[in-house]
Amino acid sequence: MKQGIRLFVCVLALLILGSSPLLAQTRRPMINSVVLDDFNDPSNLWMVRGSRFVNDDLLDWEWVRAWPEALHRTEPEDVTLRSLGIRAGFNRIGYNYLEIIPAQENEDGELVARTIPLPGTAQSIDMWVWGSNRDYYIDVQLRDHRGIVHTLRVGDINYRGWDNIFVDVPTWIPQQVSYVPQRRGLELVKIVLWTRPTERVNEFYVYLDELRVVTNLAEDYWDGEQLGDPDAVEQLWNEARGM
Secondary structure (H helix, E strand, O other), X not given: OHHHHHHHHHHHHHHHHHOOOOOOOOOOOOEEEEEEEOOOOOOOOEEEEEOOOEOOOOOEEEEEOOOOOOOOOOOOOOOOOOEEEEEEOEOOOOOOEEEEEEEEEOOOOOEEEOOEEOOXXXXXXXXXXXXXXXXXXXXXXXXXXXXXXXXXEEEEOOOEEEEEEEEEOOOOOOOEOOOOOOEOOOEEEEEEEEEOXXXXXXOEEXXXXXXXXXXXXXXXXXXXXXXXXXXXXXXXXXXXXXX
């Protein structure tokens, strides 16, 4: 009987200690929707490249004053709303594609590819896309910390007008490691628009707006976590050296 009482007391103590906020090491999830690009600022450069049979005379992209009414019924007075408009066409039907790539200018003023880091632990990617009822679909490519690029199908755009399409980020794509610093964020490499072989590929338009990631910005807490932050460590060591 006494042994049973002692066992009950030990279990109760463990439960109390385990629920103590001072000893808890996992923070509550901080789920946020973060805008990666709202396409209102043309200085956030993008470039578009076509596959083999792209019609170079048609291929063009601009930041145009168009947006989904589901996001903005009217244009605010202090903001110029835009979307990324793309005009394209292909010379043959088939699995043609357009690569829509984040870009930056190099020293020679040429556009080169860049990536967009995804904050936190990404759970899903979504964007607003205007479709012209053609049987096309959109993928996104994400790079993990090992340099491996993962292609995710976002959705079909065989509809008319604006719609919000999204894809969940699978849990098998690694976003953390066992050693410090543990979090290893993903990077958006590109958006890819594909045409299906049964669909016409003459001149067409597509528009992109409000590219977002739903992500968990919380991190596990542990004593001395600041020493696992490379930027914080560099600052501490510079201070120690008198820099």
